[in-house]
Amino acid sequence: MKNYLYLTxxxxxxxxxxxxxxxxxxxTMIREIYDETLLRGEAYENLRSLCKDVGGRVSGSxxxxxxxxxxxxxxxxxxxxxxxxxxxxxxxxxRGKKEVGRIVDAKKLGSQELNITALGNAVGTGSDGVLANxxxxxxxxxxxxxxxxxxxxxxxxFNRPMDQTQIQTGAAYGLAGNQRxxxxxxxxxxxxxxxxxxxxxxxxxxxxxxxxxxxSFNVPKIPAVAISxxxxxxxxxxxxxxxxxxxxxxTHCQMLDDVLSYNVVGEIKGSTFPDEYIVVGGHLDSxxxxxxxxxxxxxxxxxxxxxxxxxxxxxxxxxxxxxxxxMNEENGLAGAKKxxxxxxxxxENHLAAIESDAGGFAPRxxxxxVSDAAYEQIQQWKxxxxxxxxxxxxxxxxxxxxxxxxxxxVELIGLRPDSQRYFDMHHSALDVFEIVNRxxxxxxxxxxxxxxxxxxxxxxxxxxxxxxxxxx
Amino acid sequence: MKNYLYLTxxxxxxxxxxxxxxxxxxxTMIREIYDETLLRGEAYENLRSLCKDVGGRVSGSxxxxxxxxxxxxxxxxxxxxxxxxxxxxxxxxxRGKKEVGRIVDAKKLGSQELNITALGNAVGTGSDGVLANxxxxxxxxxxxxxxxxxxxxxxxxFNRPMDQTQIQTGAAYGLAGNQRxxxxxxxxxxxxxxxxxxxxxxxxxxxxxxxxxxxSFNVPKIPAVAISxxxxxxxxxxxxxxxxxxxxxxTHCQMLDDVLSYNVVGEIKGSTFPDEYIVVGGHLDSxxxxxxxxxxxxxxxxxxxxxxxxxxxxxxxxxxxxxxxxMNEENGLAGAKKxxxxxxxxxENHLAAIESDAGGFAPRxxxxxVSDAAYEQIQQWKxxxxxxxxxxxxxxxxxxxxxxxxxxxVELIGLRPDSQRYFDMHHSALDVFEIVNRxxxxxxxxxxxxxxxxxxxxxxxxxxxxxxxxxx
Numbered sequence: 051m052k053n054y055l056y057l058t059x060x061x062x063x064x065x066x067x068x069x070x071x072x073x074x075x076x077x078t079m080i081r082e083i084y085d086e087t088l089l090r091g092e093a094y095e096n097l098r099s100l101c102k103d104v105g106g107r108v109s110g111s112x113x114x115x116x117x118x119x120x121x122x123x124x125x126x127x128x129x130x131x132x133x134x135x136x137x138x139x140x141x142x143x144x145r146g147k148k149e150v151g152r153i154v155d156a157k158k159l160g161s162q163e164l165n166i167t168a169l170g171n172a173v174g175t176g177s178d179g180v181l182a183n184x185x186x187x188x189x190x191x192x193x194x195x196x197x198x199x200x201x202x203x204x205x206x207x208f209n210r211p212m213d214q215t216q217i218q219t220g221a222a223y224g225l226a227g228n229q230r231x232x233x234x235x236x237x238x239x240x241x242x243x244x245x246x247x248x249x250x251x252x253x254x255x256x257x258x259x260x261x262x263x264x265x266s267f268n269v270p271k272i273p274a275v276a277i278s279x280x281x282x283x284x285x286x287x288x289x290x291x292x293x294x295x296x297x298x299x300x301t302h303c304q305m306l307d308d309v310l311s312y313n314v315v316g317e318i319k320g321s322t323f324p325d326e327y328i329v330v331g332g333h334l335d336s337x338x339x340x341x342x343x344x345x346x347x348x349x350x351x352x353x354x355x356x357x358x359x360x361x362x363x364x365x366x367x368x369x370x371x372x373x374x375x376x377m378n379e380e381n382g383l384a385g386a387k388k389x390x391x392x393x394x395x396x397x398e399n400h401l402a403a404i405e406s407d408a409g410g411f412a413p414r415x416x417x418x419x420v421s422d423a424a425y426e427q428i429q430q431w432k433x434x435x436x437x438x439x440x441x442x443x444x445x446x447x448x449x450x451x452x453x454x455x456x457x458x459x460v461e462l463i464g465l466r467p468d469s470q471r472y473f474d475m476h477h478s479a480l481d482v483f484e485i486v487n488r489x490x491x492x493x494x495x496x497x498x499x500x501x502x503x504x505x506x507x508x509x510x511x512x513x514x515x516x517x518x519x520x521x522x
Numbered sequence: 523m524k525n526y527l528y529l530t531x532x533x534x535x536x537x538x539x540x541x542x543x544x545x546x547x548x549x550t551m552i553r554e555i556y557d558e559t560l561l562r563g564e565a566y567e568n569l570r571s572l573c574k575d576v577g578g579r580v581s582g583s584x585x586x587x588x589x590x591x592x593x594x595x596x597x598x599x600x601x602x603x604x605x606x607x608x609x610x611x612x613x614x615x616x617r618g619k620k621e622v623g624r625i626v627d628a629k630k631l632g633s634q635e636l637n638i639t640a641l642g643n644a645v646g647t648g649s650d651g652v653l654a655n656x657x658x659x660x661x662x663x664x665x666x667x668x669x670x671x672x673x674x675x676x677x678x679x680f681n682r683p684m685d686q687t688q689i690q691t692g693a694a695y696g697l698a699g700n701q702r703x704x705x706x707x708x709x710x711x712x713x714x715x716x717x718x719x720x721x722x723x724x725x726x727x728x729x730x731x732x733x734x735x736x737x738s739f740n741v742p743k744i745p746a747v748a749i750s751x752x753x754x755x756x757x758x759x760x761x762x763x764x765x766x767x768x769x770x771x772x773t774h775c776q777m778l779d780d781v782l783s784y785n786v787v788g789e790i791k792g793s794t795f796p797d798e799y800i801v802v803g804g805h806l807d808s809x810x811x812x813x814x815x816x817x818x819x820x821x822x823x824x825x826x827x828x829x830x831x832x833x834x835x836x837x838x839x840x841x842x843x844x845x846x847x848x849m850n851e852e853n854g855l856a857g858a859k860k861x862x863x864x865x866x867x868x869x870e871n872h873l874a875a876i877e878s879d880a881g882g883f884a885p886r887x888x889x890x891x892v893s894d895a896a897y898e899q900i901q902q903w904k905x906x907x908x909x910x911x912x913x914x915x916x917x918x919x920x921x922x923x924x925x926x927x928x929x930x931x932v933e934l935i936g937l938r939p940d941s942q943r944y945f946d947m948h949h950s951a952l953d954v955f956e957i958v959n960r961x962x963x964x965x966x967x968x969x970x971x972x973x974x975x976x977x978x979x980x981x982x983x984x985x986x987x988x989x990x991x992x993x994x
Contacts, residue, residue: 084687084689085687088686088687089686089687214560214561214961215556215557215560215561217556217909217910217911217965219961252961253960254960412884412940412942414911436913437689438689439689439886439914439940441908441913441914442911442913468884468911468940470884470959470961470962470965471959471961471962474959474961487942487943487946488725488726489686489691489724489942489943489946490942490943493689493942
């Protein structure tokens with residue numbers, strides 16, 4: 051018995067010894083990555099430029115074209131090994147003239163303008179607008195229960211709030227999100243003439259939050275807007291007092307013909323396995339109401355900063371590291387699909403893709419949409435990150451753009467910043483440079499760079515039980 | 523061997539079974555605490571009132587008196603079992619007329635006003651001001667090396683920045699803090715006529731950050747100001763070009779006679795152990811440049827919210843739970859000392875004290891200045907908090923106000939919110955209500971309430987190895 055015990059301990063120590071010294075080397079490198087980024091990181095100034103020089107950048111807009119050129123030039127100036135564009139046709143939705151949403155001649159309130167904004171992809175009412183009664187619902191079930199009889203000819207008002215008791219606000223967004231995405235077509239099935247959706251916001255204020263809606267086939271496309279949370283409460287209250295009030299809606303948005311645009315890609319060539327790719331990415335397009343600072347300027351400058359940091363440190367990666375600035379995440383994912391299509395066409399072996407599309411807040415960990423083997427491997431790296439306040443390495447939740455790579459078996463990882471403030475400003479006029487904190491932004495980039503470094507050094511375990519070890 | 527094994531497993535299961543069901547009950551209660559606070563919490567609106575109706579509230583000021591009355595009335599309105607004031611004499615420092623800090627007739631720059639603010643407790647120059655050369659140093663050692671010969675008659679400029687590579691900004695604050703606290707007296711030893719300290723700030727901007735300085739006995743008290751980080755860099759650069767430039771400093775601050783003020787205490791009486799106290803606290807005074815929103819309005823409304831939440835849930839505590847709003851944390855700790863003095867005088871058995879004085883940011887854990895036995899016990903509760911994104915339960919770092927209770931053997935605990943943004947605005951004009959996030963603030967209160975609940979239910983293990991179990 052004792053001999054077996056000693057043998058076991060001996061084997062254990064033999065296994066641990068190189069692991070420990072490797073781990074020390076990793077810890078030192080990660081400390082150097084954080085030092086480089088925190089002391090000399092340029093992500094914050096790059097974000098300022100993207101927000102202030104380019105501004106909001108809806109797919110197909112002149113600003114989106116400017117953003118492409120901005121990204122291309124910046125990565126070229128950094129001297130990455132190659133910088134190139136991937137052409138892709140993207141939808142071209144335009145908001146047009148400012149929207150009008152008005153309670154008309156209510157008994158107590160009189161006429162009152164409310165804070166609304168057209169949903170992305172939505173059709174407009176045109177100059178004649180829509181004048182109709184409003185019916186408030188909270189779920190598709192409630193809508194179905196009302197049926198055509200009580201919905202036809204009316205504006206449907208979806209007013210289910212985000213659940214404040216969810217600790218991860220992304221979960222609350224998920225729970226409330228079908229109202230905005232599917233609500234307009236759902237209401238159209240019963241003959242509604244327009245839709246007002248309570249903003250998907252954790253805040254109580256006067257800012258409406260836009261975001262894309264997706265029209266179903268075979269139902270009429272009807273105009274759809276988001277309303278600020280304060281005004282959703284006001285409208286709901288007024289409807290209780292006066293269920294037959296009239297609402298005037300006027301929007302001038304429309305979908306134009308598709309436009310040629312681009313993903314922007316920069317890369318540092320791998321020395322040992324140049325044909326293995328590790329991708330870091332964010333999306334270059336944004337909504338138009340503000341500057342797309344957190345969504346997803348942060349992801350764009352994070353991704354560029356990863357390569358800048360590695361280059362500034364004279365780190366020569368084994369694998370090829372790519373920063374991908376995806377086009378059209380917000381209303382179509384055309385860039386994401388194009389990137390995945392080209393990766394397949396070109397036979398590129400993508401080891402892992404890491405996306406930052408949850409804001410430039412203090413990072414708390416990574417969401418792992420990976421094989422069990424890779425999951426186990428990444429858990430071993432947790433102690434390296436805990437020093438930097440990253441504690442969450444859970445399954446699930448990578449990112450919309452990289453998810454197109456899923457069918458190719460790519461390990462998908464999403465940066466998980468603190469989520470508390472994100473939906474206060476997401477898709478609203480509040481998403482400007484000034485609300486991004488420099489240190490929080492840089493810490494996100496540091497975390498991504500550290501993970502890229504670890505994957506580059508150690509590879510990722512293959513998704514088969516036999517090889518669920520330490521990779522190479 | 524096998525029998526022993528079964529016995530061991532059996533004993534283990536017997537120990538675990540009640541612990542698990544207890545833990546389930548605790549988990550349910552904590553979920554209810556979070557729900558109550560996130561859905562119906564009033565901390566955010568209370569903070570708005572403290573910031574906007576009362577405003578900045580330096581010890582001894584009329585605003586501090588208003589804050590006392592504000593706290594007393596609010597806790598009385600909540601119907602806590604008792605609300606009372608603890609009289610305490612506090613220092614009364616006044617800033618007076620706006621300060622002037624000016625580079626005079628520099629060759630390139632000409633005359634240039636810089637952004638400065640007097641340090642708390644500092645003496646003023648009066649209307650004549652001080653005109654002198656400036657000598658820049660980074661450490662007390664550098665200052666000593668220069669010696670009287672090169673310091674006498676000059677203004678000493680302490681320009682060591684906060685270390686950006688520290689992940690916990692509080693650590694960086696600690697490392698740079700002696701310049702502000704001890705710098706003026708240290709410089710006076712060598713005959714300096716004034717001191718300029720680089721603001722203890724993680725940001726690069728134009729806002730000077732005040733904070734208290736502490737004059738030593740037996741050295742002259744000399745005027746002392748903080749300078750914004752941008753202007754510290756400008757002054758440093760200009761000094762390199764022109765070492766003999768003249769600087770004009772004018773401050774009108776002064777220390778007046780002590781003033782009668784108060785700690786404000788509210789409590790809910792314990793049902794089983796009414797003579798055992800659990801304290802939650804923050805400080806009611808603040809600096810005058812802004813509204814003291816994060817520092818420490820957050821701690822004040824956190825503490826009140828703990829009691830409000832428990833009362834709203836009809837929770838009948840076993841122990842007496844006290845919210846203590848301490849007076850004069852910023853420049854004297856007179857309230858903290860008074861509270862500890864009275865606790866001792868009245869023979870009050872304080873089980874634990876939990877302080878919130880690190881801002882209203884998303885909570886990440888608690889700093890534990892507790893016995894080993896209590897430390898082990900609190901570690902058992904970690905899984906209950908991880909669901910809510912609190913991962914850090916480390917030794918050290920409770921809080922300045924409760925530390926006065928240390929000699930009485932009280933277990934001291936500090937709420938640890940995310941630290942990244944705190945020193946961007948700490949003690950500066952930026953610390954206003956608008957920069958506090960509602961959800962982050964409420965999550966801090968929820969975490970404190972949950973910990974209070976656990977300590978109330980289970981007690982805390984006594985600080986002796988024998989009893990390092992689960993308390994009662």
